Amino acid sequence: MAQGLVLPCASCGQKNRIPPGRLGDRARCGKCQQTVHEPGAVVAIDRDDELQSLLEGADVPVLIDFWAPWCGPCRAVAPEVAKVSARHAADVLVLKVNTDVDPTVGQRHGIQSIPTMALFRGGSEVARTSGSRPASAIEQWMTQALAR
Template identity: 45%
Template sequence: MTTPLHIVCPHCDAVNRVPSERLGEGPTCGKCQFELFTGKPVDLSSARFLKHVERSDIPVLVDFWAPWCGPCRTMAPFYAQATQRLEPRIRVVKVDTEANQDIGARHAIRSIPTLALFRGGREVARQAGAMDANNILAWVQGHLSRQ
């Protein structure tokens, strides 16, 4: 048996311990009983962002975006498609930089959309500009294989 992974619930933000070999079995949160992986990007606010990035043992892919951004809206369905293929190995989240300006400033987001990949609480890769689902997947897998 492997060491359990810490997975932050996308619903109640509780930190759950899940054996890595059981990630694909639809684990549920021990606190709220909802599924830990929904196949959809998780919208995070400033208050929730740090917990998800710092406490999660799986990589976290962040889409920094804004509702007024045309390329962000164009990329949104592709990002959702990529989410279905990346979970449960990776937590996929979205941060509205208009509503959560402190996060954008803290991470020096200069253009949107910007994807950032976090592992162990640290940013390991960043890419600005809209991408389709296949390019998102290739970009993520390329950076994770280097780790």
């Protein structure tokens, strides 16, 4: 998995490759020069095909926050997920997936309640948890899951 990570530009749609080891750096689009990835920022993904591409191409663990805008606990946990993303910018990619935008995402990953967080390594799910929790609890869960 040494090819890095491919993220779409929100401005022009161009796919941009972030080399391994550079996830903690700011990435700019090769076409329009807009920021594609801010270090420590949660990456919003709306489509199932984009999510699958990221999971398959990531050379770091991926934490996904499955959420919906109408969900109060989802909105409550969002700042906690952002804290985790900022603290682990160089070693974990944190994604935010709105399950209302593309229902295929929720179906493919068996999401039955939200908020649900799933942790992936090497394209495979290694752990899952549901409910709102503080950043410290998310980090503890993530650390334990990755230690297995």
